[in-house]
Amino acid sequence: MGVKLFACGDVFNSTGNPAWLCSDLLRLIRDADYALCNFEAPVIAEGMRGISKIGPHLWQPESSLDCLVSAGFTHVGLANNHVYDFGDSALNLTVSKLEERGIVCLGAGSTFEQAYQYKIIEQNDVSIGLLAACENQFGCYYEDGLNRSGYAWLFHPCLEDNIRELASKVDYVVLFAHAGIEDIPIPIKEWRDRYKRLCDIGVDIVIGHHPHVPQGYECISKKKIIFYSLGNFYFDTASAGDGLGEGFSVFFNFLKNTFEYTIVYHKKAGLIMSMVGSEDVSFNLNLLNSMLCNGYNELNCKLSLELYDAYYRDYYSMAIFGGRGVFSSLLNAIKAFLVKSEPRRCKGLMLLHNIRIDSHRFIVQRALSLRFET
Template sequence: MKFIFCGDFVSQDPKSIQVDLRLQNLFKDADYVAVNFEAPVRGVGKPICKSGPSLTQSEDSPAFIENLGVNIIMLANNHMMDQDQEGCEASIKAFKGETRIIGAGCFDDAYRLHVIEKDGVKVGLLCFVHKEFGALGLDATSLDYGTAWINHPMVNKTILNAKKVCDVLVVLPHAGVEDMVVPLPEWRARYREFVDMGADAVIASHPHTPQGWEEYKGKMIYYSLGNFFFQLFSSQHGANWYKGLVVEMNIDENKNLSFDVHNTKFSKFSLEHDESMECKKYNDYLCELLSNEGKYWDYLNRDLKALWPEYKLYLLRGLAAIAPTTNIHVLSHAAYGLLKGPDIPMMLNNFQCESHRWAIERMLRMQ
């Protein structure tokens, strides 16, 4: 059995995307292809109250990725509920045939283990997201609708029970700090905990940049696949925004796993399979950062220090308190505070989302 796992997908005009033949053949050769569908289809629902942008994508996106061979859709992400329940439901209905939807819906559906069986091998899939807006938290009931929160108290028990009914268990987190090429230590610990509880592989997304991977107790952890194709806000990010990883997982007749990593890159209207030497060297560099404790901590602390001015703005905007400055970016936050007062959703997200809270805690210790 062959699985392909891809990162984040958002497109406003999927019919214009040219996908190169090597990537098409890679997908065609797989039994199952999974993609994180990062935003609901447009035209349905109303934006929820949240911090950050409310995203939508083309109503043609589901058909496009299904035609590409995708048959597993991961919805536990931080934008799937941007158009509330109506938008998420419309997106789910837009997928046809036997495409599997994981990580979102009513409470039981969002947290449900999805089992795929072929030739006597049972593969379980669980999809979770850090606690941004739309994630189902402690106050959720069985009737509530949203995405599966990665740190809900029932998650550990779900993983332990899942391993009892599966030969292979894959956990698919959507978490981390955007644009950081190393994961936070807290996420490294959490993903290793998943392995301790029975996961055979952990394959994550969300940071919009590839991160490295490592073997832990004989199991593989991929910390971020980056973007598969993301047609929005690319001007705000660096070159890594256009890079992605595709993880190929093969299961043999003895239920043994083997993995391969393929690089992808995209531009405005193209999606390509990229096996250049430059990509391979960069992959090696990312993995070296994880394997060398000194390099890892140096890089992590340098990144957090560089991010502190931005996070400080988020905190101050939440309080509508900005110090005098001539910086245009800072002034835009100050203007928001003067016109609208404290940005409560932004402040809430700094505390409720583990990735932001953990990053801020580390930044404050460095001051």
């Protein structure tokens, strides 16, 4: 019998579209005993204002929660870089509204303890521990004692303690992880190493998201597997024709001593996410998997240098000196934000943004080490 678990990536339903999923996907989700997604942005109420940060402020209407319920989702990960976009009040409201609907929240809350709390599901003599955590972005509980709401950090010792504790209690430990560089086909080495380390101390399955595009997966042992990025599940800002409108999910069947999984491909058609075959998406999962083996280190270094030259060098220049004069479209958007706001404060936020966020710091450190230590 076992336990059936459906796991997918980022959900951002900014209109509360009730017809967001095709009938085949709905049937599959409802066939699972439990279904888990990353709820990418909070629910807000009138008068709530965005926090001081760099980047967009995302939010979803309360009706988007009803869409989750009707689809059959039982658990949501809230450890992500947008869940704190409107501060304590919005995050606490989101947790409250989800719990009112019977949906279990993972990875975030009004206290440090709540954010790092794990959940256990048990059925048919199989037990599974669930945790969720994110890289260090605005709203992260990177240390205890912060007098605000927040979400769990992937590098906090408390996460490791909970993993070890869970591993002694359950048959499987599943970590829902929100981290990585967006829009690249491989995980950077630092995240690959971190996930493997967490597997060493007790995690059996890592389910990654945040890069918005699919990345490969690899088996660490017979019982351990890392899915580096599932890509988006439903992101209604992405058009049907671009890579942000497609991804994959995983349908697990956990037995007492082993588990099976099936890859589920999906692609957006208009505002509806449809289940499709592997031949209907633009990515090749076998190719992405092979990129984790053949020439991985060289590609990782190449991407680090390219990203530094294309983005990060200018980001730091803007934060410290006020800019270089030639920027990407993203940097232009940030520049427009600076013009409307107090420049010194926003430069500080820009610098904090690039130093705090683990992925950004990793890329810059690797690129500068490659360029100046060799």
